[in-house]
Amino acid sequence: MPTEGHTGRKIIYDEDGKPCRSCNTLLDFKFATGRITSRAALPERAGRESRTIPAQELIPGSKSYAKVEPPDVVELGNSSWNLLHSITATYPSKPSEQKKAEMKQFLTIFSHIYPCSWCARDFEKFIEQNAPKVDSREDLGRWMCEAHNAVNEKLGKEKFDCNFWAKRWKDGWDEN
Amino acid sequence: MPTEGHTGRKIIYDEDGKPCRSCNTLLDFKFATGRITSRAALPERAGRESRTIPAQELIPGSKSYAKVEPPDVVELGNSSWNLLHSITATYPSKPSEQKKAEMKQFLTIFSHIYPCSWCARDFEKFIEQNAPKVDSREDLGRWMCEAHNAVNEKLGKEKFDCNFWAKRWKDGWDEN
Structure with a gap:
């Protein structure tokens, strides 16, 4: 069982020795359980995270927070x-x-x-x-x-x- | 202020008379506040909801629930x-x-x-x-x-x- 995930984050295990789902990213969880070996296996989230936000959609003074509406x-x-x-x-x-x-x-x-x-x-x-x-x-x-x-x-x-x-x-x- | 949204659902208002965000869909909320007049204004969610799930991804016996992984x-x-x-x-x-x-x-x-x-x-x-x-x-x-x-x-x-x-x-x- 690896101690570190792809991101360099420590992988968290449950008391029963299994990787903890709600404590790790899905990427690290799948890596720890041997289901994937490479980051390329999860393109969706990587794509979402790296989207550039147009300046007019950003909250004034912020570099990364868009003007997202409150949840419906x-x-x-x-x-x-x-x-x-x-x-x-x-x-x-x-x-x-x-x-x-x-x-x-x-x-x-x-x-x-x-x-x-x-x-x-x-x-x-x-x-x-x-x-x-x-x-x-x-x-x-x-x-x-x-x-x-x-x-x-x-x-x-x-x-x-x-x-x-x-x-x-x-x-x-x-x-x- | 309309009493019914596009979906036919009743629009819920707060005590102050404003439409309640967390009680209505974003579509109905925007409709009630006069920001949109047509369903076409929100293509993303409509698209997501109408996606057809391939049979092998469905939970056995289910018509609409895919085998979604637990949240990470x-x-x-x-x-x-x-x-x-x-x-x-x-x-x-x-x-x-x-x-x-x-x-x-x-x-x-x-x-x-x-x-x-x-x-x-x-x-x-x-x-x-x-x-x-x-x-x-x-x-x-x-x-x-x-x-x-x-x-x-x-x-x-x-x-x-x-x-x-x-x-x-x-x-x-x-x-x-």
């Missing part, structure tokens, strides 16, 4: 599901009572402060009717998948098969 | 800042004592459960050394901007000028 409801939703599902992916398999209480409290506060007010109310209602299952990572991962499906249903989207929650949010789709 | 540290970071800054944008100007306590607790728990372990420890340290300023939206928005800048600095990125926090995360860059 779709971007905010996608971002928040990214975070929430990733949180379930690193939740302990056998959480202490304190960890369980903390997670319940987090979800309750989340439903109070989520920026989209009608989404927040819907999530609050979902929690009231479907108490968060915090007894294990598997329980919480499935519960979050079902919470997400309640929103998918409301939006007329296909439901996600929650049997795949761990592949989608924790392990990825490769065999190794 | 960069995607997770971007997603989480999207959420955290948007939360500051809708935080009350004059929060109750309960709201203040809730926000402090949220940030503390966030620093415990954030999926990237080393990022979480850094955020926890930042909070210890820079107590969250929760007395008003402006205070919290600036505090979050400074928390983000501490990470920018660590990553060798340019610091964001926090005088622009509200334009970047709440109001946008247009004059009206």
